[in-house]
Amino acid sequence: MKKPCVNFELNKIKGDVVKKTPLYDEHIKLGAKMVEFAGFNMPVQYKGVIEEHMTVRTKVGMFDVSHMGEFRVKGNQAFDFVQYLTTNDVAKLSIKQVQYSAFPTEKGTVVDDLLVYKVNDNEYLLVVNAANIEKDFAHLSKFVDKFDVSLTNESDDTAQMAIQGPKAEDTMFKIFGDVVREMKYYWFDYVEFEGETCLLSRTGYTGEDGFEIYCKPELASKIWNKILDAGEEFGIEPCGLGARDTLRLEARMNLYGNDMDETTTVLEAGLGWICKLDKGDFLGRDVLLKQKEEGLKRKLYGFEMIDKGIPRHGYPVFHNGEEVGVVTSGSYAPYLKKNIGLAYLPIELAKAGNEIEIGIRKKRAKAITVKTPFYKRPKK
Incomplete structure (x- = not known):
């Protein structure tokens, strides 16, 4: 079976104490494989990346995102x-x-x-x-x-969980009632849990419908287990960083540090839709306005593999025998059952239908540029 590639680098903490989220003990009880990531001890998987990925696409999964x-x-x-x-x-x-x-x-x-x-x-x-x-x-x-x-x-005083998938609404409705059904995508409200106020938003990083809940650290384990109980009839499973990464890539959601950083602009990263140059002055606006007027020289774009092989972060991209870019994110896509990736390409190649090659283990494997998102959830 093909294995997805986890596109983030696991930090090796030298001399520093690795933090634990308020849900650390719950992950250990559930048999999670733990890794160091961004200074935290986090679950990378429980039963397996592919199984967790498919659970979120077809049922409902829950993530500990208290490290945010x-x-x-x-x-x-x-x-x-x-x-x-x-x-x-x-x-x-x-x-x-x-x-x-x-x-x-x-x-x-x-x-x-x-x-x-x-x-x-x-x-x-x-x-x-x-x-x-x-x-x-x-x-x-x-x-x-x-x-x-x-x-x-307020990072150390806040725990956060993400409940994602087509059955996320049904799961959360059992706990919080009508506010869940009434909440629109990318809106939030306040809910009560054991007399404490929590923030609940209809947001996520998986490409599915879902919610994220913010609470005090001391409430995290109770809420985590309450949600697992509520979602049991819908097949809920805890999910780790591995599935979170493959899910966001299928949905073409950028990962900071891979797909964009302080060497790439918002426009180059394919995020022009969140760059409102007409809103008035903001930091870096003049540079971005000039870049837009002069035209981009490169852009982050999606591709699918034609030949066998999984593209991984850092692999070179070739066109007509010349190296033209680098893979920023790449993986086997469990739901789509194909190998996909993102790469910065010269602007003339950053459109659908161009054949490129990915350097994989000293060989060059054929791929083709495609429109993204690779996956888009069905409308209700």
Whole structure:
């Protein structure tokens, strides 16, 4: 059986204490294979990546994502602060709405991608990648004095779980009731659990319908087990980082550090739809505007393998015998049953139907560029 490639690099922690999420003991009880990732001891798989991947595509799976970072921005100029430091247009957000965005540098490249939650007109919750918590907080802190805001890192005080799949709504409805059915995609609300307030959003990183719940660390195990019990009739399974990675790749969701970083711009990364150049001034806007006007020279684009072989992060890409790019993410796609990947290609090749070659173990395997997402969930 083909094995998916996990597209993130597992951090080797030298001298530092590896953190445990509030759900660490639950993972051990369930027999998870644990790895070090972004400074945390995380489950990479339980029963297996392919089985967990298929569970999310066809039933419902649950992930511990407590390693993610949460920053809270408050103050009279909270909107101005977030608007200046992100690429998307925060003005489009209503209260209790969520937005996918990115932190740009002065050069228009990507500090990180994130979710922006509008709590109220003077308060926003920013959810960032685990590996970038310290970097992101330091980046934002450089601008705090220029605005009437406070910036707080709540990452250590927040646990987070993601419940994903076509049966996610039915599962969460059993616990929280009508608010689950009424919630629209990329909106959030507050729910009560044992007298404590939790934030529940209809968001995820798998390409499926689903929810993410934020709570106090001391509630995490109780909520985790409550959800497992509620989802038992729907075939719920705990899932690890491996399946999370293959799911997001099938759905063509970028992974920071692989598909974009501080050497790539939002436009090159195929995220022009979250870069609102007409919203007014923001960090790096001039560079991005110039790049758009002059035209991109390269772009992140999808491909499928024609020949046998799994493309992996870092493999070279060839066209007409010349090396033209590099694979940023690649894996066997369990639901699609094919080998897929993303690569930065010259702009003339970044369109469907171009034959390329991937350097795999000193051989060159044929592939063809395709439109993405590779997988799109069926509409209800």
